[in-house]
Amino acid sequence: MNKELSPEQRESLLNVLKARFDKNMDRHKGIKWSDVATRLETNTEKLWSLDAMEETGGEPDVVGFDKSTGEYIFYDCATESPKGRRSICYDHHALESRKEHKPGHSAVGMAAEMGIDILTEAQYRELQQLGKFDLKTSSWVATPAAIRKLGGAVFCDRRYDTVFRYHNGAESYYAARGFRGLLRV
Structure with a gap:
């Protein structure tokens, strides 16, 4: 299975994630979208997973940052189970x-x-x-x-x-x- 998004799919997903991030700032206080975007752009397989979360109705959003690993944590934040x-x-x-x-x-x-x-x-x-x-x-x-x-x-x-x-x-x-x-x- 190809786990890489086309440039158009990547751009579309990043736009959706940014809009959700901006709309729900209370979920990720102290985290900057620019830092998240930089991390996402260097992890194409993770972008594929986020796209799968989005495509199945999960509405993934950043909910935290793990200081020990340097990782951003995304949860499915759809109102109802995806x-x-x-x-x-x-x-x-x-x-x-x-x-x-x-x-x-x-x-x-x-x-x-x-x-x-x-x-x-x-x-x-x-x-x-x-x-x-x-x-x-x-x-x-x-x-x-x-x-x-x-x-x-x-x-x-x-x-x-x-x-x-x-x-x-x-x-x-x-x-x-x-x-x-x-x-x-």
């Missing part, structure tokens, strides 16, 4: 375990193909400090190995102005459940 990543089970094993009515993909598999990570519960809760997300949908989050070993998976949403963590069988899937990702650039 439309292009819904109706999927948790991982490949769960997908294979379904005998009938299989979903089209899994969250873990899709994230790997996109070159991103699924938010952990802690990261999901950090995101919720930046706004109100998943008021009508829910998002799979990285599931602890002990829970996954027993056949479960974890997802979160926001209801009643509170972030909730739930469990389900990893093979389950719903039209209103997707996943949110993160990318470090």
Whole structure:
């Protein structure tokens, strides 16, 4: 798979990301777009991943900077779980375990193909400090190995102005459940 954008695609994506960055300055206080853009322009594979996040409805935006690695952190900031990543089970094993009515993909598999990570519960809760997300949908989050070993998976949403963590069988899937990702650039 070619993981490089054309010059036109790069320019279009950078324009979308800059507009979102400028519109949501409260998500990334103290970070300058010029610094982010410089970093993005030297990481073409990461741009491809950001484009995949955008194309599936994630609306990625900068939410932090890791001083120890020099990386900018992007999270999916769409109001609801990204439309292009819904109706999927948790991982490949769960997908294979379904005998009938299989979903089209899994969250873990899709994230790997996109070159991103699924938010952990802690990261999901950090995101919720930046706004109100998943008021009508829910998002799979990285599931602890002990829970996954027993056949479960974890997802979160926001209801009643509170972030909730739930469990389900990893093979389950719903039209209103997707996943949110993160990318470090």
